[in-house]
Each structure stands twice: as C-alpha cells, then as structure tokens.
Amino acid sequence: MTTQSNYQGSVYILPQAIKTVARNAALQSYGVISLAPANPAETVSRFFKKEADVGILVNAEEDGVSLELNLIVEYGLRIKSVADSVAESVKYSVEKTMGIPVKRVDVHVRGLRISNPD
Amino acid sequence: MNDIYRTLPDEAERHRLLQSPLNGDGLMLLFEAGLLWLTTNQQYVNSLNVFPVPDGDTGTNMVLTMQAAFAEADQNRSTNVGVTGRHFAQGALMGARGNSGVILSQIWRGFSRALDHYETMDTGLLMRAMQEGRNTAYKGVVRPVEGTILTVMKDMTAAAEKALKENTSLSQMLVAIVAAGDESVKRTPELLPILKQAGVVDSGGMGLFYIFEGMLRMLQGLPLDSSGAVLRPLAELDLSNALEEIEEGQDYEVVIDFAPNGNFNLENYYDRLSDIGTSIQVGEGDGIYRMHIHTALDKRYEPIAYTESIGTVKKIMMENLQEQMNGHAKDENKLPLAAVNPGEVAVVAVSPGEGLSRIFASLGVAAIVQGGQTMNPSVKELVAAFENLPTDKIIILPNNKNIFLAAQNAAKVSAKKIAVIPTRNAPQGFAAMLRLIPDGTLEENEASMLEAINEVHTGEITIATRSVEIEGVEVEKGQVIALYDGKLVSSAATIEGAIDALFQQANLDAIERITFFYGEGITQQQVNKLGDHVREKYPDKDLEIHEGGQPHYQLIIAFE
Numbered sequence: 001m002t003t004q005s006n007y008q009g010s011v012y013i014l015p016q017a018i019k020t021v022a023r024n025a026a027l028q029s030y031g032v033i034s035l036a037p038a039n040p041a042e043t044v045s046r047f048f049k050k051e052a053d054v055g056i057l058v059n060a061e062e063d064g065v066s067l068e069l070n071l072i073v074e075y076g077l078r079i080k081s082v083a084d085s086v087a088e089s090v091k092y093s094v095e096k097t098m099g100i101p102v103k104r105v106d107v108h109v110r111g112l113r114i115s116n117p118d
Numbered sequence: 119m120n121d122i123y124r125t126l127p128d129e130a131e132r133h134r135l136l137q138s139p140l141n142g143d144g145l146m147l148l149f150e151a152g153l154l155w156l157t158t159n160q161q162y163v164n165s166l167n168v169f170p171v172p173d174g175d176t177g178t179n180m181v182l183t184m185q186a187a188f189a190e191a192d193q194n195r196s197t198n199v200g201v202t203g204r205h206f207a208q209g210a211l212m213g214a215r216g217n218s219g220v221i222l223s224q225i226w227r228g229f230s231r232a233l234d235h236y237e238t239m240d241t242g243l244l245m246r247a248m249q250e251g252r253n254t255a256y257k258g259v260v261r262p263v264e265g266t267i268l269t270v271m272k273d274m275t276a277a278a279e280k281a282l283k284e285n286t287s288l289s290q291m292l293v294a295i296v297a298a299g300d301e302s303v304k305r306t307p308e309l310l311p312i313l314k315q316a317g318v319v320d321s322g323g324m325g326l327f328y329i330f331e332g333m334l335r336m337l338q339g340l341p342l343d344s345s346g347a348v349l350r351p352l353a354e355l356d357l358s359n360a361l362e363e364i365e366e367g368q369d370y371e372v373v374i375d376f377a378p379n380g381n382f383n384l385e386n387y388y389d390r391l392s393d394i395g396t397s398i399q400v401g402e403g404d405g406i407y408r409m410h411i412h413t414a415l416d417k418r419y420e421p422i423a424y425t426e427s428i429g430t431v432k433k434i435m436m437e438n439l440q441e442q443m444n445g446h447a448k449d450e451n452k453l454p455l456a457a458v459n460p461g462e463v464a465v466v467a468v469s470p471g472e473g474l475s476r477i478f479a480s481l482g483v484a485a486i487v488q489g490g491q492t493m494n495p496s497v498k499e500l501v502a503a504f505e506n507l508p509t510d511k512i513i514i515l516p517n518n519k520n521i522f523l524a525a526q527n528a529a530k531v532s533a534k535k536i537a538v539i540p541t542r543n544a545p546q547g548f549a550a551m552l553r554l555i556p557d558g559t560l561e562e563n564e565a566s567m568l569e570a571i572n573e574v575h576t577g578e579i580t581i582a583t584r585s586v587e588i589e590g591v592e593v594e595k596g597q598v599i600a601l602y603d604g605k606l607v608s609s610a611a612t613i614e615g616a617i618d619a620l621f622q623q624a625n626l627d628a629i630e631r632i633t634f635f636y637g638e639g640i641t642q643q644q645v646n647k648l649g650d651h652v653r654e655k656y657p658d659k660d661l662e663i664h665e666g667g668q669p670h671y672q673l674i675i676a677f678e
Contacts, residue, residue, distance in 0.1 A: 024261075027260045027261050028259070028260075028261050028263055029217070029259075030217050030220055030221050030258055030259045031220055031258050031259070032259070032260065033260060034260065074257065074258045076211065076224075076227060077211070077214070077220055077223070077224065077258060078211060078212065078213075078214040078219075078220060078223065081214050081215060081216060081217070081219060081220045082220055084216075085216065085217040085220065089217075115257045
C-alpha cells in the first residue's frame with residue numbers, strides 16, 4: 001500500500017489500482033500482445049483472479065514502487081526497443097496518474113506471438 | 119552530411135531509374151530520398167514530442183531506423199524490388215530505435231512482404247505494399263491509439279487504394295498518398311487529446327509523412343537537403359532561445375505579423391529575407407503569418423518594407439538584442455548564493471564589498487545585504503532578507519560593530535528565529551561561516567560560531583579622517599593607521615609602515631595563515647608588493663591575497 005498525505009488526510013493507493021494503470025499502459029504500448037502469468041503458481045491461480053492481476057507484480061517501497069511486467073510480445077519486432085518503450089510508458093502513466101514515484105520497471109518477455117508469418 | 123549518403127545520380131539518370139514500373143534500383147532511390155528528407159526535418163520532428171514517453175527523440179529514432187534499413191539494403195543491392203525490400207525491412211528490424219522506429223520497422227516489414235517474388239513495382243503493387251504495411255503495423259498493438267503514426271499509415275493506404283481505382287500513374291499515386299498523409303497528420307490532434315493540449319501534431323506520423331514526401335520530392339526533382347523555407351504553425355515558433363543564436367552584427371530582432379496578398383511564395387520570401395538577416399522563421403496560424411528575423415542596425419527596417427510590399431503588415435515588434443544580452447550577462451554575474459531548504463539553518467551576511475560578498479557566497483551564505491562602516495543597512499532591509507528565505511532558522515552576521523544594533527532590532531521584529539553572531543569584520547564572518555552546519559539546530563550553530571569568531575584576529579589598514587589621539591597613539595589626519603581587533607595600534611606615513619607596526623602587535627607565534635582582503639584606494643600592484651614584503655619578513659606564514667572590494671579600508675587582514 002502506498003500512502004500519501006494531503007491537507008484533509010491520507011490517500012491510500014492499493015497495488016490493485018497501480019496494476020490496472022500499468023496494465024492499460026502496457027497494452028497500449030506498441031508490440032505488447034498480452035500479459036503473461038509470472039510463474040506456474042500464477043498460471044493456476046489466474047482462473048480465480050481478475051484479469052488485471054495477471055503478469056504484473058507491484059512492490060511498494062518506502063519512497064515509491066517497483067514493478068515487474070510479464071509480457072507476450074509480437075514476433076518479428078526488436079524486443080529491446082519494445083521492452084524499453086513499455087517500461088518507459090508504464091513508468092510515465094503510473095507516475096503521472098497516481099503521483100507515485102516508480103523506482104524500477106523490470107520487463108520479462110515470457111513469449112512471442114507469431115501473427116505475421118514471413 | 120552523413121557518410122552513407124552517396125552523391126545522388128544526375129537528373130537524366132534519376133529519370134531513367136524512376137521509370138514505372140520501378141525496379142530495385144528505383145526503389146532504393148525512393149528509400150534514400152525518404153531517408154534524406156526525414157533527416158533534413160529530423161530536428162523539427164524531435165521538437166514535436168509532447169510527453170517524455172515512449173520516444174525521447176522521435177525524429178532521431180526514425181532516422182536511425184531508416185539509416186539501418188538503407189545500409190542493409192545498400193550492401194545487398196539488387197534490381198529486384200522483392201530482394202531490395204526484404205533487405206530494407208531486415209535492416210529496419212535490426213536497427214529499430216524507440217517506439218516509432220519499431221512501428222516503422224513493422225510498416226516496412228509488411229511493405230516488403232507484399233513485394234516478395236516481384237521483379238518490379240507498379241501502382242497495384244505499391245497499393246498492396248501499403249496495405250500489408252498498414253496491416254502488419256496494426257497487428258503489433260492490442261489497443262491501437264489513433265492519432266498516431268498508425269493512423270497516418272492507414273489514411274495514406276486508403277489514398278493509395280482510391281488512386282488505384284482512378285487508374286493513376288505511380289507518381290500520381292504518390293501525390294495522393296502524400297496529400298492524404300499531410301491531411302492525416304494535421305488531424306492527429308483531433309484524435310489524440312494530449313497532442314491538442316500541447317498544440318502539436320503527432321511526431322511519429324509527421325516522420326512517416328516526411329519519408330513519403332521525400333520520395334515524392336525525388337520524383338518531382340525537388341531538393342531534399344534544405345528545409346530553410348518551412349512554414350510552421352504559429353504555436354511551434356520557438357523564439358525563446360533566439361538570444362543564444364545572435365550573431366555578430368545582427369543586433370536587432372524584428373518580428374512582423376502580416377497577412378500576405380493572394381499569391382504568396384514562401385521560398386521567395388525566405389530568399390529575400392536571407393539577404394537582410396539571419397535566424398529567419400516564418401509561422402502561420404488563422405490566416406496570420408509571423409516572421410522572425412535578426413538583422414543589423416542599419417537593415418532593421420528592410421524586413422518591414424519588404425513585407426509591406428507582399429502583404430498587409432498587422433503588427434511589428436522590434437528589439438535591440440545587444441541590450442537584452444547585456445541584461446542577461448548582468449543576471450549571470452549574480453552571486454551563487456546557497457539554496458536553502460525549509461527547516462535548515464540559513465545565514466544572512468552583511469558585506470561591504472563585492473569581492474567579500476563573493477567569498478561569503480562561496481562559503482554558503484544564503485543572502486547578502488550590502489552595508490558596512492558608513493553605509494549601515496536599515497532594519498527593514500535586514501528583516502526583508504530574513505523573510506525572503508524559505509526557512510525560519512536564520513543566523514545574521516553583521517560583520518561590523520556599527521550594524522550590531524540594526525541586526526538585533528531586526529531579529530526582534532522578525533517572526534522567525536534569528537541568532538545574531540556579533541562579527542565585527544569580514545574575517546570573523548568567514549570564520550563563523552566555516553562552522554555552519556545547515557542541518558543542525560540554530561543553538562548548536564550559534565554556539566559553534568561564537569567560538570569560531572574568537573579564534574581569528576583581524577587587522578585593518580585605513581587612512582585617518584581626522585587628527586586624534588586614542589589610547590596613546592597620536593594620529594594626524596591623512597596618516598595610515600592600523601587597527602588590531604578593532605583597537606588602534608599604530609599610525610604611519612605609509613601602508614608598509616603601518617603593516618610592520620601591526621604585525622609587531624599581533625601575536626604571530628600562534629598564527630599559521632595570513633589573508634589580505636584588499637579594498638578601494640589601493641591597486642593590486644601595491645597589494646602584491648606588500649605581499650612580497652610580508653613573505654620576505656615572515657617566510658614561515660602562508661599568505662593569501664583576495665579582492666575584497668570594501669570601501670574605506672585599504673586592507674582587511676585575517677590572522678588565523
């Protein structure tokens with residue numbers, strides 16, 4: 001949980017909310033096809049989870065959050081450029097909309113989707 | 119220009135290569151033209167970035183991607199468009215930089231897939247290549263955002279489809295593609311609110327447009343290396359750094375808003391203006407054109423006369439840049455005062471001279487109030503200095519006995535917590551500054567500084583303003599007198615004599631370092647001579663000489 005204060009009191013932002021923002025930013029980023037389960041345990045538990053939970057881990061730290069993204073990327077793209085862009089994009093969206101500093105974004109490419117055979 | 123650019127073939131050769139249907143060499147010429155024109159406009163595309171992600175430098179990223187693509191195809195030249203396209207796409211993929219570069223590489227990937235196994239390209243194949251490029255690019259994103267490079271590609275493809283039905287030539291199809299791209303880029307702010315807020319068009323879409331416009335310009339035989347005459351939307355005219363671009367002799371900045379008469383030719387306008395001055399920019403918005411130019415003093419009315427001849431002048435702004443530059447230079451001379459955070463201890467120092475102020479600033483003083491022997495700052499000035507600092511823990515160094523009272527009164531008046539350290543002179547102030555711990559409490563700092571000011575002894579050399587006898591020392595008006603820790607110790611005919619007498623009074627055994635701060639009424643040469651004299655007599659002491667700039671006292675001397 002991330003806490004911020006304003007004049008009236010405190011604002012609590014739960015990881016779930018951060019995940020939703022991160023997920024949307026990731027899926028709008030070019031080359032990202034979907035999010036992927038981070039580990040076998042998540043593969044099993046995804047049946048019981050809401051969609052926004054899959055593939056994104058949020059770690060709240062004292063002065064911000066760190067994120068882990070697990071992605072399926074389009075085959076035939078320069079993976080490094082895609083990963084760099086999605087990391088920047090997610091960091092920007094989370095910081096801009098929630099005002100929480102993002103300390104780091106780790107991108108794990110879990111697989112590629114081939115939609116353009118050539 | 120970059121090494122990878124060959125000399126373009128001459129006009130006859132170009133004409134031959136660009137015959138429809140296009141072969142591999144002709145396609146390469148088009149790719150090269152796209153790269154050249156994009157490179158020419160690279161900085162402009164970079165300037166369209168509205169948010170720091172995903173691309174820091176869209177123009178640069180697209181140019182690098184195109185360069186990689188062109189280099190790969192250049193190494194594997196073929197007269198076959200399929201082979202040429204495949205290598206070009208391969209290069210784009212490997213060299214894709216940034217988000218827009220990745221999308222561009224996908225466009226070329228689809229584009230080249232359509233060309234596979236074809237020897238030459240006609241209008242039908244170009245249209246299919248555009249379609250494949252569009253489809254492939256859209257497959258790379260789950261939730262496409264419209265108002266981007268994807269939208270521009272889509273609209274240009276639609277134009278190619280329409281042109282094919284109208285049975286056009288290859289160059290006519292490219293004209294239609296470029297026109298549709300232009301329209302589409304202009305529409306991007308309507309589709310993507312963030313662009314509208316920033317008042318720009320999409321940078322990736324703009325870059326893609328330039329690539330195709332470059333191809334068209336090649337077909338039309340237009341130059342690809344000059345974008346001097348570019349008309350920009352008014353909002354994009356950046357005149358803020360105009361001052362940095364000022365050239366020798368171009369002293370005046372003239373900005374004219376005007377409405378041109380019917381047949382306005384931008385290139386001619388630029389040409390004529392470039393005879394008059396430099397840093398020319400022209401922008402357009404709502405039918406009003408704005409022209410910006412730097413000219414020499416004697417030519418400053420020429421842009422106005424010329425603009426009046428081609429249209430109606432609405433508004434003229436003229437500014438003397440040299441004056442502005444001087445203003446800027448003055449600002450830069452400001453003292454590098456310490457930045458203070460709320461809650462920290464800040465120091466306000468009263469300083470009699472510029473050199474001394476600089477030293478105070480370098481030691482971490484947060485504010486300086488001018489004042490000294492006969493020019494005491496008012497309580498009001500001191501209070502203002504306190505109130506302007508973003509902290510409520512402040513130390514004041516009066517640096518002159520005559521200012522103690524004002525400092526104490528100011529401390530009482532201010533709502534902040536103020537500690538007055540009774541420094542009688544600049545050296546004591548410096549000694550106090552060396553003890554400053556901004557993170558510490560006001561009390562700790564005060565105690566530490568009070569201790570410090572007793573560890574430094576001060577000598578002062580000045581000229582007597584009247585004849586007097588004090589503490590057994592007789593002084594004639596106009597004589598040089600020496601004070602040690604504020605007490606008159608000797609009078610002499612020369613500064614050298616006064617210094618000798620002063621040094622005899624000072625307990626030099628415990629002293630390691632002597633510092634001279636020289637003020638008004640003495641030249642640097644004289645000071646250096648005195649320095650030599652002191653070094654000769656006291657070779658085991660370190661002597662430093664600084665410009666103090668204080669009035670009345672030729673020398674302030676610190677003994678530490």
